[in-house]
Amino acid sequence: MRSLVQTNAFIDGHWIPTDKRFVVTNPATGETLAEVADGDAAMAERAVEAAHKALSHWREKTPKQRADLLRRWYQSMLDNKQALGELMSAEQGKPIAEAIGEIEYGASFVDWFAGEAERCYGDILPTVSNDKRSWIIKQPVGVCAAITPWNFPNAMITRKVAPALAAGCTIVVKPPQLTPLSALALAQLASEVGIPDGVINFVPTTQAKEVGEVFTQHPRVKKFTFTGSTSVGKALMEQCAQTMKKVSLELGGNAPFIVFDDADIEVAVRELIACKFRNAGQTCISANRVLVQESVHDAFVEELEKSLATIKVAPGDADEVDYGPLINKDAIDKVEELLKDAQQHGAKLVTGGKVLTELGELFYAPTLLTEVTQAMRIAQEEIFGPVIAVQTFTDEAQGISRANDTPFGLAGYFCAQDYTRIQRVSEQLECGMLGINAGAISHAYNAFGGVKESGIGREGSRYGLAEYQETKNITLGGF
Ligand code: ADP
Numbered sequence: 001m002r003s004l005v006q007t008n009a010f011i012d013g014h015w016i017p018t019d020k021r022f023v024v025t026n027p028a029t030g031e032t033l034a035e036v037a038d039g040d041a042a043m044a045e046r047a048v049e050a051a052h053k054a055l056s057h058w059r060e061k062t063p064k065q066r067a068d069l070l071r072r073w074y075q076s077m078l079d080n081k082q083a084l085g086e087l088m089s090a091e092q093g094k095p096i097a098e099a100i101g102e103i104e105y106g107a108s109f110v111d112w113f114a115g116e117a118e119r120c121y122g123d124i125l126p127t128v129s130n131d132k133r134s135w136i137i138k139q140p141v142g143v144c145a146a147i148t149p150w151n152f153p154n155a156m157i158t159r160k161v162a163p164a165l166a167a168g169c170t171i172v173v174k175p176p177q178l179t180p181l182s183a184l185a186l187a188q189l190a191s192e193v194g195i196p197d198g199v200i201n202f203v204p205t206t207q208a209k210e211v212g213e214v215f216t217q218h219p220r221v222k223k224f225t226f227t228g229s230t231s232v233g234k235a236l237m238e239q240c241a242q243t244m245k246k247v248s249l250e251l252g253g254n255a256p257f258i259v260f261d262d263a264d265i266e267v268a269v270r271e272l273i274a275c276k277f278r279n280a281g282q283t284c285i286s287a288n289r290v291l292v293q294e295s296v297h298d299a300f301v302e303e304l305e306k307s308l309a310t311i312k313v314a315p316g317d318a319d320e321v322d323y324g325p326l327i328n329k330d331a332i333d334k335v336e337e338l339l340k341d342a343q344q345h346g347a348k349l350v351t352g353g354k355v356l357t358e359l360g361e362l363f364y365a366p367t368l369l370t371e372v373t374q375a376m377r378i379a380q381e382e383i384f385g386p387v388i389a390v391q392t393f394t395d396e397a398q399g400i401s402r403a404n405d406t407p408f409g410l411a412g413y414f415c416a417q418d419y420t421r422i423q424r425v426s427e428q429l430e431c432g433m434l435g436i437n438a439g440a441i442s443h444a445y446n447a448f449g450g451v452k453e454s455g456i457g458r459e460g461s462r463y464g465l466a467e468y469q470e471t472k473n474i475t476l477g478g479f
Contacts, residue, residue: 004083006184008037009204012050013197016043022206024181027093027325027362028315036180039203044172044214047201051143051170052220054198059140059168063117070114070165072193077107080189088153088182089316093324093362094279096316105442106155109460110162112444116465117166131479138469140168141246142222145215147174147208147236149228150327151282153182159448159459160225161200167468169223172201174211178327180204216240223468226250230408230453248457248467250284250449252382253410255431256403257287257439260396261295263415267437269303272388275413275439277311277366280323281386282331285411285433285442289372289379290390291402297392301370304388305351311366313356325362326385335364335385338378342389347372352387374402396421404430409452413439432458
């Protein structure tokens with residue numbers, strides 16, 4: 001199989017080395033995978049200039065020409081999905097099958113937005129007076145800048161880059177320090193299929209703050225898009241204010257997963273497991289608080305325990321793995337700290353709650369905690385690990401108010417069968433995305449994004465393209 005390992009920055013179609021390098025490791029083994037160029041603020045400026053230089057040529061292409069190139073990039077990702085998946089699994093830890101799933105998922109945004117590029121319409125407005133006509137055209141925002149996290153090393157990039165390119169924008173990307181190889185492999189494929197130089201640029205770095213300052217403050221950058229923690233997102237949004245950039249922010253969540261007394265318990269357990277253990281619980285839409293109506297609590301926990309006993313934890317390249325290692329020691333420490341705090345405040349550990357040392361220091365057991373309360377840290381912070389923390393509630397109103405009792409509003413989930421309840425609860429939960437009897441809700445056709453402190457803007461769907469477009473109202477007089 002061909003190698004897709006690139007270790008230098010990618011600017012204006014060229015691979016740019018640096019003297020200073022940083023190490024990328026395999027979290028399952030601790031082994032060094034590569035030493036990657038460590039970009040700095042000057043390199044970030046160079047990338048922005050390259051994107052600026054490429055902009056006029058790219059935006060002048062017809063939507064069809066841009067769509068054709070995006071489809072070639074999409075096809076190339078699929079053709080190389082095995083190699084891309086193995087690379088991702090090695091640097092990120094997720095099982096190879098799940099990593100290949102992410103490549104397909106990531107590529108699907110490129111395909112979707114290739115289609116959207118060709119369906120980008122303006123509007124003819126009602127006539128205000130007989131001597132005038134007004135209409136709206138959509139135009140690319142301009143140079144975009146993106147900062148992405150390590151939990152989805154491919155898809156977090158494609159769902160920003162694909163709509164940007166579809167709209168006629170060029171882009172600079174700072175991939176995460178922990179998983180730059182998946183990002184640079186995407187650059188290689190983009191270059192091979194003929195996406196013009198400077199349209200996509202990648203600046204790997206350990207100097208996130210310095211590079212982030214260039215991306216958020218450079219006057220040539222018109223749009224900044226970020227996925228990561230709420231605290232960093234807030235700081236970056238503030239930095240963008242000086243030049244009034246458009247922003248899209250996909251930030252942290254604290255997703256409730258509510259099991260009402262009319263839920264099908266089997267479905268609830270199955271969907272919770274699908275939702276919770278994807279990427280070992282390291283996703284921003286993982287169920288963080290499991291709220292179970294008192295009357296079905298014992299039956300639910302009993303079923304859940306049975307299912308947890310079947311979960312297989314192993315290195316990502318083993319067979320039939322449910323999940324692999326957490327990303328690093330900090331992630332393990334965070335999970336243990338939250339568990340300790342919860343237990344000190346009265347939560348009960350039903351199963352798990354330990355590092356699986358026989359596998360390595362970053363593998364954590366599937367964990368079930370009951371008697372959790374809303375005041376505990378584990379119910380207020382993102383766990384980002386394979387821990388199910390169960391609380392109870394008495395009736396529908398209390399379930400909803402508990403679920404909404406958080407500054408976050410990314411995903412929410414609930415299980416119920418009564419259709420009037422489904423309607424009522426759907427309208428009242430404060431979140432950007434809702435799964436009803438469904439724990440897997442991400443798709444390129446869907447609008448991904450949050451309300452409250454979980455962010456601004458949407459990715460995927462037709463709304464995802466609008467994030468990279470300006471709306472220009474034109475009035476023609478003299479009739
Ligand atoms: P996570 O917990 O997912 O790592 P972060 O918000 O820390 O969340 O990181 C998400 C992305 O933001 C990463 O690419 C990281 O390098 C980058 N990042 C972190 N701090 C800053 C900062 N001060 N300025 C710019 N980028 C940052």
